[in-house]
Amino acid sequence: MKPLGPSTRVLDLACGKGAIGIALAQAFGCQVTGVDACDIFVEAAAERSAAPGLKELCTWILADIRGWSPPAGQRFDVAMMVGLDSVSDAAPVLRRAIARGGFYVMDDAVRMLRHGLAPRYAEVPTARDILAFIEGLGDEVVGHRVLDARQARRIHQLTLERLTRASRLIARERPGLKEELTQFVKRHKEASRLLEGPLRPSWWIVRKH
Numbered sequence: 652m653k654p655l656g657p658s659t660r661v662l663d664l665a666c667g668k669g670a671i672g673i674a675l676a677q678a679f680g681c682q683v684t685g686v687d688a689c690d691i692f693v694e695a696a697a698e699r700s701a702a703p704g705l706k707e708l709c710t711w712i713l714a715d716i717r718g719w720s721p722p723a724g725q726r727f728d729v730a731m732m733v734g735l736d737s738v739s740d741a742a743p744v745l746r747r748a749i750a751r752g753g754f755y756v757m758d759d760a761v762r763m764l765r766h767g768l769a770p771r772y773a774e775v776p777t778a779r780d781i782l783a784f785i786e787g788l789g790d791e792v793v794g795h796r797v798l799d800a801r802q803a804r805r806i807h808q809l810t811l812e813r814l815t816r817a818s819r820l821i822a823r824e825r826p827g828l829k830e831e832l833t834q835f836v837k838r839h840k841e842a843s844r845l846l847e848g849p850l851r852p853s854w855w856i857v858r859k860h
C-alpha cells in the first residue's frame with residue numbers, strides 16, 4: 652500500500668468542518684478536497700486551514716454531494732464519507748471518484764450477530780453483510796473495525812458531553828431553540844444507546860480493484 656504523502660489526493664464528501672481532511676493534510680501533507688452542503692461548516696473548514704502551508708493543501712467546496720462530481724478528468728487516490736450515508740449508498744459514489752488501486756473509507760452502523768434475530772433491526776447489515784457487499788463490487792476490504800460496547804460508550808460519552816455543552820450555550824443565546832435542542836440531545840442519547848447494544852459503529856477501508 653502506497654503511504655499517504657504530499658502526492659496523495661484526498662476527497663472528503665460531507666466533510667463538515669474539515670476535521671479529518673485537515674488532520675491528513677497536517678500529518679502527511681496530503682492534498683485535500685472537502686465538499687459539504689452547509690455554508691457555515693465550509694467557512695469553518697476554510698478558517699481552520701487558513702495557516703500558510705496548510706491553506707495551499709486544502710480546497711473546500713460548498714455543494715450538495717448528491718449532484719456533485721469531480722471535474723472531468725480529476726481522480727482522487729482516497730475518497731471518504733464519514734457520518735452520512737450507509738456503506739451501500741456511499742461505496743458506489745466514493746469508488747467513482749477514485750482510480751483503480753485507490754482507497755475509499757466509510758462508516759456505518761452494523762447489527763451484532765447475536766441480535767441477528769431481532770426483527771426490529773433486520774434491515775441493518777451485519778459486518779458480514781458489508782464484507783459480502785464490498786466483495787460483490789469486486790473490491791477488497793483492507794481494514795475494518797467494529798467498536799465493542801465499552802469503546803462505543805466512551806466515544807458517545809465524550810460526544811454527548813460536547814453536544815450538551817454546545818446546546819446549552821446556543822440555548823442561552825437563542826432561548827427560542829431550547830426545546831428543539833433538548834429534543835436533539837435526547838435523540839442523540841437514544842441513538843448512542845442503540846449503538847452500544849444491538850448495533851455498533853463500524854469503519855471500513857476498501858481498495859478499489
Ligand SMILES: C[S@@+](CC[C@H](N)C(=O)[O-])C[C@H]1O[C@@H](n2cnc3c(N)ncnc32)[C@H](O)[C@@H]1O
Binds near residue numbers: 686692715716
Ligand atoms: C455528521 S456530519 C460529518 C462531518 C464529517 N464527515 C466528520 O466526520 O467530521 C454530516 C455532514 O454531512 C453534511 N451533509 C448532509 N447532507 C449533505 C449533502 N446532501 N451534501 C453535502 N453535505 C451534506 C452535513 O452538512 C454535515 O457536515
